[in-house]
Amino acid sequence: MPDKKQDLIDQKLQDLNNDGVDRRGFLKCMAWAGTGLVWTLSGGIPVSRAFAKTPHRSAGKGGDFSFVQISDSHIGFNKPANPDVTATLQTAINKINAMPHKPDFIIHTGDLSQLSKPSEFDTLDQVLKGASAKQTYFVPGEHDMLTDNGEQFLQRYGKGTKGSGWYSFDHKGVHFVGLVNVANLKGGGMGSLGHEQLEWLEDDVKGRSASTPIVLFAHIPLWTIYPEWGWGTDDSEQALSYVKRFGSVTVLNGHIHQIMQKIEGKVSFHTAMSTAFPQPAPGTAPSAGPMKVPADQLQRVLGITDVQYVVSGSSLAIVDSPLVNSGASSSANESGPTRS
Amino acid sequence: MTRKTLWLASLPAPVLIAMLLLFPGSPRLKANDQNSSANTEITIDNFSFGPQTVKVPAGATVTWINRDDIPHTVVSTEGVFKSKVQDTNEKFSYTFTKAGTYPYYCSVHPKMTGQVIVQ
Numbered sequence: 001m002p003d004k005k006q007d008l009i010d011q012k013l014q015d016l017n018n019d020g021v022d023r024r025g026f027l028k029c030m031a032w033a034g035t036g037l038v039w040t041l042s043g044g045i046p047v048s049r050a051f052a053k054t055p056h057r058s059a060g061k062g063g064d065f066s067f068v069q070i071s072d073s074h075i076g077f078n079k080p081a082n083p084d085v086t087a088t089l090q091t092a093i094n095k096i097n098a099m100p101h102k103p104d105f106i107i108h109t110g111d112l113s114q115l116s117k118p119s120e121f122d123t124l125d126q127v128l129k130g131a132s133a134k135q136t137y138f139v140p141g142e143h144d145m146l147t148d149n150g151e152q153f154l155q156r157y158g159k160g161t162k163g164s165g166w167y168s169f170d171h172k173g174v175h176f177v178g179l180v181n182v183a184n185l186k187g188g189g190m191g192s193l194g195h196e197q198l199e200w201l202e203d204d205v206k207g208r209s210a211s212t213p214i215v216l217f218a219h220i221p222l223w224t225i226y227p228e229w230g231w232g233t234d235d236s237e238q239a240l241s242y243v244k245r246f247g248s249v250t251v252l253n254g255h256i257h258q259i260m261q262k263i264e265g266k267v268s269f270h271t272a273m274s275t276a277f278p279q280p281a282p283g284t285a286p287s288a289g290p291m292k293v294p295a296d297q298l299q300r301v302l303g304i305t306d307v308q309y310v311v312s313g314s315s316l317a318i319v320d321s322p323l324v325n326s327g328a329s330s331s332a333n334e335s336g337p338t339r340s
Numbered sequence: 341m342t343r344k345t346l347w348l349a350s351l352p353a354p355v356l357i358a359m360l361l362l363f364p365g366s367p368r369l370k371a372n373d374q375n376s377s378a379n380t381e382i383t384i385d386n387f388s389f390g391p392q393t394v395k396v397p398a399g400a401t402v403t404w405i406n407r408d409d410i411p412h413t414v415v416s417t418e419g420v421f422k423s424k425v426q427d428t429n430e431k432f433s434y435t436f437t438k439a440g441t442y443p444y445y446c447s448v449h450p451k452m453t454g455q456v457i458v459q
Contacts, residue, residue, distance in 0.1 A: 079409045079428070115411060115425060142448045146411065146425040187417045187445030188453050229387070230451040287387035289410050 063172050068096050068103045068133065069217070069305040071254030072274035074143065075124045076114030081277040081290035082298060085114075089127050091323045092275040092304050097132045099306065104171065106133050109254035109272060110141030110182070110219030112153075121156055140165055141219040141255060142182040150183060166197050168204050174309055175208060177201065179218035181233045191220030191233035191255075198235065202242045213248040213309065213316065221253040223262060223269050226282035231256050240267065250307070250316045256288070258301075259320050270318050273303035299324035379403060382454065384412050384426070384446075389454035396436060398458050403433040415447045422447075 073089045082088060096103065106128070113120035128136055138157040140150055154165055161167040164183035169176050179201070181191035193201075205214065216222065222239065224232035233239075243249050249267040257274035258281065277290045278301040285291070293301055303322040310317070380400060383390045385407040396402060404414050406426040414423040414432050420442055423432035436442065436458040446452040 081409070115427060143411070146413075146448065185447055185450040187415075187443065187450050189450045228451070230449055289387060289408065 074276035076120035105135040
């Protein structure tokens with residue numbers, strides 16, 4: 001799987017070089033966009049199932065539950081890459097509402113707004129009111145800290161949180177930790193958790209049984225994906241060391257507006273698609289940032305993530321799905337890039 | 341020709357030569373002076389400041405213009421200046437009165453760095 005991804009990235013780079021198309025131009029090949037693939041670990045061995053065959057789970061049965069991750073709604077963004085981010089967020093919520101199993105809650109991994117404006121947060125709240133899941137947990141992205149160091153974000157979404165907005169909660173035996181790595185960023189650096197938050201985290205997970213599944217969520221990826229573009233967190237190693245002893249750790253991030261996944265021992269890392277606009281794959285464009293795709297392709301590169309917890313399973317099942325399916329099956333998508 | 345140079349041109353040659361020798365600081369002689377005018381512009385685009393390093397004389401005003409499709413900020417690492425968030429086509433200016441080197445970065449995307457050298 002990693003080799004195929006690398007081949008696709010290399011192909012994209014070559015295509016872009018030949019086209020002379022910069023990231024604000026059109027990307028013609030959509031093959032790398034998120035597909036609906038379910039990975040679960042059964043006895044330590046990854047087993048994949050086609051999305052359509054995901055078993056229907058009734059809420060509350062034996063402690064099984066699911067939740068949805070959405071990210072990077074960027075309400076207020078209105079450039080060509082997506083002139084109506086509120087509409088695509090609404091599509092994402094509609095998709096959540098149409099899911100066969102009702103998620104217990106939503107986690108938003110940051111960049112709720114584009115410019116931290118009150119009207120942008122208001123619009124987001126309005127759209128979320130229509131979600132079947134009545135509870136949403138948030139962590140801020142750097143776009144939510146643009147005025148007054150995130151004071152407004154804290155007032156709206158940070159009740160009961162500490163410092164720049166970190167917190168934890170338990171749900172049906174799973175321990176969730178919301179981390180903030182977009183505050184007090186230092187010049188030349190990437191994301192940063194900071195000493196105070198790390199101390200808090202160490203204390204927060206101390207003494208918990210190693211069989212407690214842990215879910216960490218933060219805006220910027222907690223592993224180094226592409227330092228040149230700031231896609232990583234300078235002090236995440238220390239944070240991850242505190243959860244190393246646990247049997248199941250899931251790390252959910254956003255920020256990069258594309259799916260990236262990694263499994264390292266018992267830790268599964270996952271970044272979600274945005275509900276607003278995609279970004280280029282690492283190194284395939286002069287910089288990160290909004291990437292324009294043909295209008296009819298936009299909803300294929302935006303999406304939501306369904307996360308299912310099964311009591312008997314050793315890890316959470318993470319299923320990404322675009323707002324609109326490409327029509328081709330996932331096997332066709334993986335056979336290589338196609339020019340449209 | 342500016343008025344100033346016209347006036348100078350009307351002087352007899354020896355006087356001109358004497359003036360040029362006596363006033364070596366005359367602007368017309370500083371071939372490498374990048375910014376004797378009051379304003380220098382830095383363009384923000386593709387997550388970078390261009391030019392990344394600028395040299396200005398004390399008293400000069402530097403204006404950053406955001407041409408990127410993403411908002412950025414301009415923040416001095418020493419706390420000397422700090423812009424509000426700049427969306428596309430917005431500008432931020434700062435007048436540098438004291439000589440020195442002023443490294444800065446974008447607080448939203450901290451990998452973006454630059455420096456202003458004031459001489």
